[in-house]
Amino acid sequence: MNETATKYDPHAVEEKWYAYWMEHRLFHSEPDNREPYTIVIPPPNVTGVLHMGHMLNNTIQDILVRRARMMGKNALWVPGTDHAAISTEAKVVAKLASEGINKHDLSREEFLRHAWDWTDKYGGIILKQLRKLGASCDWERTAFTMDEQRSKSVIRVFCDLYDKGLIYRGVRMVNWDPRALTALSDEEVIYKEEQSKLYHLRYKVEGEDRYIIVATTRPETILGDTAVCVNPNDERYTWLKGKKVIVPLVGRAVPIIMDDYVEMDFGTGCLKVTPAHDVNDYMLGDKYNLPSIDIFNDNGTVSEAGGMYVGMDRFDVRRRIMEDLQAADLVEKVEDYVNKVGHSERTDAVIEPKLSMQWFVKMESLAKPALAAVEDGDISFVPAKFRNTYRHWMTNIKDWCISRQLWWGHQIPAYYLPDGGYVVAETPEEALVKAIEKSGNASLTLDDLKQDADCLDTWFSSWLWPISLFNGILEPENEEFKYYYPTADLVTAPDIIFFWVARMIMAGYEFSGKKPFGNVYFTGIVRDKIGRKMSKTLGNSPDALELLDKFGADGVRMGLMLAAPAGHDIMYDDSLCEQGRNFCNKIWNSFRLIKGWQVADEAQPEASKLAVKWFGEKLNATIAEMDDLMGKFRISEALMAIYRLFWDEFSSWYLEMVKPAFGQPMDSATYNATLGYFDMLLRLLHPFMPFITEELWQNLAERKDGESIMYAQIPAAAKADEKMISDFESVKEIVAGIRTVRKQKQIPQKEALELNAQKSHNPAFDAVIAKMGNISALIIKEEKDPTAAAFIVGKTEYSIPLADKVNPEEEIAKLHKEREYYTKFLAGVEKKLSNERFVANAPEAVVAIERKKKADAEAKLATIAASLSALGAN
RNA sequence: GGGCGAUUAGCUCAGCUGGUUUAGAGCGUCUGCCUUACAAGCAGAGGGUCUGCGGUUCGAAUCCGUAAUCGCCCACCA
Numbered sequence: 001m002n003e004t005a006t007k008y009d010p011h012a013v014e015e016k017w018y019a020y021w022m023e024h025r026l027f028h029s030e031p032d033n034r035e036p037y038t039i040v041i042p043p044p045n046v047t048g049v050l051h052m053g054h055m056l057n058n059t060i061q062d063i064l065v066r067r068a069r070m071m072g073k074n075a076l077w078v079p080g081t082d083h084a085a086i087s088t089e090a091k092v093v094a095k096l097a098s099e100g101i102n103k104h105d106l107s108r109e110e111f112l113r114h115a116w117d118w119t120d121k122y123g124g125i126i127l128k129q130l131r132k133l134g135a136s137c138d139w140e141r142t143a144f145t146m147d148e149q150r151s152k153s154v155i156r157v158f159c160d161l162y163d164k165g166l167i168y169r170g171v172r173m174v175n176w177d178p179r180a181l182t183a184l185s186d187e188e189v190i191y192k193e194e195q196s197k198l199y200h201l202r203y204k205v206e207g208e209d210r211y212i213i214v215a216t217t218r219p220e221t222i223l224g225d226t227a228v229c230v231n232p233n234d235e236r237y238t239w240l241k242g243k244k245v246i247v248p249l250v251g252r253a254v255p256i257i258m259d260d261y262v263e264m265d266f267g268t269g270c271l272k273v274t275p276a277h278d279v280n281d282y283m284l285g286d287k288y289n290l291p292s293i294d295i296f297n298d299n300g301t302v303s304e305a306g307g308m309y310v311g312m313d314r315f316d317v318r319r320r321i322m323e324d325l326q327a328a329d330l331v332e333k334v335e336d337y338v339n340k341v342g343h344s345e346r347t348d349a350v351i352e353p354k355l356s357m358q359w360f361v362k363m364e365s366l367a368k369p370a371l372a373a374v375e376d377g378d379i380s381f382v383p384a385k386f387r388n389t390y391r392h393w394m395t396n397i398k399d400w401c402i403s404r405q406l407w408w409g410h411q412i413p414a415y416y417l418p419d420g421g422y423v424v425a426e427t428p429e430e431a432l433v434k435a436i437e438k439s440g441n442a443s444l445t446l447d448d449l450k451q452d453a454d455c456l457d458t459w460f461s462s463w464l465w466p467i468s469l470f471n472g473i474l475e476p477e478n479e480e481f482k483y484y485y486p487t488a489d490l491v492t493a494p495d496i497i498f499f500w501v502a503r504m505i506m507a508g509y510e511f512s513g514k515k516p517f518g519n520v521y522f523t524g525i526v527r528d529k530i531g532r533k534m535s536k537t538l539g540n541s542p543d544a545l546e547l548l549d550k551f552g553a554d555g556v557r558m559g560l561m562l563a564a565p566a567g568h569d570i571m572y573d574d575s576l577c578e579q580g581r582n583f584c585n586k587i588w589n590s591f592r593l594i595k596g597w598q599v600a601d602e603a604q605p606e607a608s609k610l611a612v613k614w615f616g617e618k619l620n621a622t623i624a625e626m627d628d629l630m631g632k633f634r635i636s637e638a639l640m641a642i643y644r645l646f647w648d649e650f651s652s653w654y655l656e657m658v659k660p661a662f663g664q665p666m667d668s669a670t671y672n673a674t675l676g677y678f679d680m681l682l683r684l685l686h687p688f689m690p691f692i693t694e695e696l697w698q699n700l701a702e703r704k705d706g707e708s709i710m711y712a713q714i715p716a717a718a719k720a721d722e723k724m725i726s727d728f729e730s731v732k733e734i735v736a737g738i739r740t741v742r743k744q745k746q747i748p749q750k751e752a753l754e755l756n757a758q759k760s761h762n763p764a765f766d767a768v769i770a771k772m773g774n775i776s777a778l779i780i781k782e783e784k785d786p787t788a789a790a791f792i793v794g795k796t797e798y799s800i801p802l803a804d805k806v807n808p809e810e811e812i813a814k815l816h817k818e819r820e821y822y823t824k825f826l827a828g829v830e831k832k833l834s835n836e837r838f839v840a841n842a843p844e845a846v847v848a849i850e851r852k853k854k855a856d857a858e859a860k861l862a863t864i865a866a867s868l869s870a871l872g873a874n
Numbered sequence: 875g876g877g878c879g880a881u882u883a884g885c886u887c888a889g890c891u892g893g894u895u896u897a898g899a900g901c902g903u904c905u906g907c908c909u910u911a912c913a914a915g916c917a918g919a920g921g922g923u924c925u926g927c928g929g930u931u932c933g934a935a936u937c938c939g940u941a942a943u944c945g946c947c948c949a950c951c952a
Contacts, residue, residue: 006912191949198952216952229952266951273952280950339952388878389947396948494946529885531945562900563886567879569945571886575901582914589912596911637888640900655911662910739917749909749917828896837932842893846933849894 008588008692010552017694018131024706027136029076031483037068037075038487040466040517041137042500043145045084047091047122050129050544052526052534052572053493056564059557060523061491062135063635066687068488069136070714076484077136078469079127080143083119085409085458086180086346092118092408108407108453115408129545134553134690136710143469145461146410153473154410154461155426157511162424166362167402169414169422173282174358174401175342178300178314179349182405183358185457186398187498189351191340198337199322200268202330203228206244206253212237213332215267217339218277219325220317222247223306224295225254227273229284232258234269248330249321250307257288279353292355298405300352314352359403359412359454363506367397370505373515379505382521382633383567386494393498400503402457409455416450463503466490466516473511490517493525494567521633524569526560531571547577554689555581561639561688583643584692587685590651591696593659594674600665606767608670611657614728615677617721618649624717626684642684650681653732657768675700683712730793731765737791737798738773745789745805752776753800756788758863760796784870792818795859797867812873819864826857 021027039061044054061077069075092115093103103111127142143150161167174183199219202211214228225247230237237256244253254273261284262271275285275292285292295306302309302317309317325331342351371394373379374387381387403412415431416422417439425431428446436444467473470481486508492501501520508516526534534541547556558580563570622645629638658674660666679700686693686709697709742749755775759782766778787806788799832838833850868874 007914214952218952261950263951271952278950278952280952283950383879385879392877392948497947565887568887573886573901576886578914579901582912585912585914589915591911593911632890634888637899640888644899651912652916659911736918743906743918746906825896832893832933835932839932841932846893853894 004592006585006589006592008552008584010554010584010691011549013695014132014134014553014691017691018134020694021136021708021710022139024708025140026708026710027077027138028140029074029138031479032074034072034074036484036488037065037073038078038484039065039076039489039491040078040469040487041080042490042492042496043080043082043143043462043465044126045087046081046119046124046126046144047084047088048081048126050126050133052541052544052560053523054126054130055133055544055547055556056526056560056570057491057493057523058130058133058135059560060521060564060635061489062133062557062690063561063687064489064491065136066690066710067630067714069710070683070686070712072713075136076138076141078141078143079130079135079137079139080141080465080469081124081127081145082458082462083144083146083409085404085406085455086177086182086344088115088119089406089408090180090347111407132545132548132553134557136690141469145458145465149471149474150461150464150468151410152426153464153468153471154456155413156473157464157507158410158413158456158460159424159426160511161361166365167359167424168362169357169359171355171357172360172401173279173353173355175344176298176352176354176356177344177347177349178296178298178352179347180344180406181298183354183356183401183403184344184351185401185459188345189342190345191342193338194341196337196339196341198267198335200332200334201248201272201325202332203245203248203270203272205240206246208243212240212245212270213268214270214272216272217337218318219321220302220309220314221274221277221295222272222321223250223302223308224274224276224293225250225252225272226275226285226290226293227254227257227288229257229259229262229271229273230269231260231262231264233260234262234264236269248325249328255290257284257290259284259287276355277353282353282355294355296352296354300349358401359414361400361402363397363400366506366510367394369509370394370502373505373509379515379517380519382519385567386497386520386522389494389497390502393502400457402460403452403454404457405453406455409458410461412452412454412456414452416452417444418448422452459499459503462500463507464511466504467507467512476512485512485516486514487517489519489521491521491523494522495525497522519633522567524564524567526572527569529571529573531569534572542572542574551577551581552584552691554584554692558583558639558643558689561636562643563636565636566633580689583647584689586647586651587689587692587696590646590655591678591699593655594678595699597660597671598665599668599671602665602667604667604669605771607771608658608667610765610768611654612670612673614724615650615654616673617724618645619677619680620718621720621722621725623684623715624720627717639688642681642688646681646685650677657771679712682709683714686710686712727762727764730762731768733793734769734798735772737793738769738775738800740791741789741800741802745802747802747805749774754779756781756785756799756801758782758796758798760794761798784867786871790815790867792860792863795856795863797863808871808873812868812871815864815868815871815873819861819868822857822861822864826854826861829854829857 041061065075065077095118096103096114158167175186175189177184196217198215198217200213200215201219203214204211228245230240240256244255246253262269273281273284273290275281275290276294293305295302296314297303300314301311304310309320343349344351371391374381374390413426414422414424415435417435419439421438423431423434423438425434428449431449432444432446435449436442464473466485466487470485471478472481472485504516508514528534528540532538532540556577559577562579563576622641625641626638629641658670682693682697694709752774753776755778757778757780759780761780769775769778785799785801786808787803788801789806790797790799790811829850833854839847
């Protein structure tokens, strides 16, 4: 380490200590007698790269884990990645396409080989990047949602739920992603407001020369129309009862149905019904036994069943059909219209509601204990407002569509028999046994069984994450599971509360009988300076690795944390990281100062003795404050507390008080106390800024190989001497008063001054005042010196005799200003006290405070009056 | 359409069960200083009728109502 550099250089330091921590396996945890503290990482996508959100989220987790470790707990942070079925498969498909390979020309096995190659190559890059941030994960436990243990757990759970009757297969209207070519769960659909059109189309009434007008946003779906619906109470349309209308262009006659689902005042009051491509229309179709014409292929082009525009994309059809309708004079009008359109969370494709055969989980019974856990506070949410969101979702929960028409993921363990029917089993061998039993056909072989081609939703493996990491599904009695589970805290972003958090809670109770974690800390969303969400398309997200490089990991961590109270979005700006970097520098330079001191065996100066005593109290108070704040997950406030202790109290006051004169040595008592304090400050800072604290801690004293600040304990708070702390605040004010006088009168610090004080002055810290103010003599003197520059601290007036330098008029003006303030203040207090109802109703303590305020203000005014009269004014 | 949350200094936010807060912090701004740890620094200063209105109370930034603005979540009006 280069002790002469005035700037902290994070680069070499970070690499060195991370390697040291790894080499000595300091992140590794095994069950022992200590209290466990466990966090499981929200697994990032296996092919993802580090972004601002990850940095925030993982910094918080690291702070919690490192702090727990330093409080003597057996801390474990388990890392891992998620196979992210849809997005990974999409990436692999795109990569193959760029090589001229079409996914569908490959067998499932061939495709999976490519996918695994891709995963091996790019997978886990993000985990390497987390190391640069300082994440103290137990990398030996790195897991993957598709590794063997996790995969087996998933399959076991599927079979278990199936056996319990909680998983079923059926034809339902699902959200279809025509780009990823798979069904999605409701949660994977993002509704976005879009500027679109409302098309008013003319439907001819069969056998009459009359038309009705139907309003739609999707004219292309008329190909699938099988009815037109009006409200039975709508008098405009009673004449339509029992009639049929002709679908424009298509020429098909469809019945008029009457249902009060239709809003009379929307559009024209006529609704076209396309049961195959709209959830509500499906419901109507079901109710009125309408035929359902599926006019789209899986990729969103028109199918043979559409009869026209076959093979054309749905959006091209929209344009074309409108041209054709215009030409046939079947368009009444076109209005601008804003509506919400569902998009795929992963591919952003516009969702097509589609009827298909899928697998579902019945959620109602799973939700019950999970809801109760949060309602009863067994699991607490930070901030608590997310309980509302959670409650609402849980009480309106719908069945979960878990099948995905993908290859990358856990293949559904359902096996179809040659003569129909299927069995669900953990392995093909077990399936065969069940199949033989079910069919009564003993000659069946493995080749006769055909496994369901679909994969499971990614979240069907993620919801088991906390349990499956400790193998709690397959071996619920294993030692690790019993020790580490339930985990302590979960740190995640609120946008996956339904995807993940809620489902983990359900899985926790269902598969382990216990909650998966005690607290859920919801982070904010990182936004840019003007409040926009950071996104690739906007290009407003700084490159995470560049930031780490520019400001150092500690600087970035601190910058993010300073602005990140729980659940509060943070507006990112580089100035935050600059502040973090500057703080690193401050710490660095304090260390340089301390290490530069010569130590001699001499008596401890009075000022140093006082400083040591005072800072000890201040340290105690801050430890207590941090304990309290961290207990409430007010992490940024805890950081601010230690930041201010270090910068304002330790650097600006303590070090200045004990600092020996230039070239002079320091007494060993003060020196050792200072080293002790510095050590303690480093410990308190370490969870937030792991690298610089390790570097300095290692250099602060001789350390054995393998020793680390990571395991240096943060002691429990002792009771602080509040009296001493508050007395010292007055001392600061006195010193500040002296500094102000010096500044106003342009008297340099090196010129010693005399200070007069009234007898109410507390002499306990005189040595400090003398040193910090460069005061040669502090004289208790009641009478006023008109040639002295005065200031008041508390009730006591202080003055510095300056002979000719004092301008009496300035002094008088200053006193008048103070008098004005205190007169007003006193009037306010007196008004309160003269209110009988206040005195009668307010608690005694509150009244006493007001009385003291009054007495203090009066004393102060008396002091001011005396000073004024001494100056010959009033 | 329902719900939730926010609105406090130029910016980002504290202020928890109303009373030692006629309101605090960090950053930024302004003024002096390259003082032998640190100019990414030091010493100071200025800056707010707590979104508006009404109410409860002896007392309101804090509780209640209401309006406005913003944000988020949920929902099957084409």
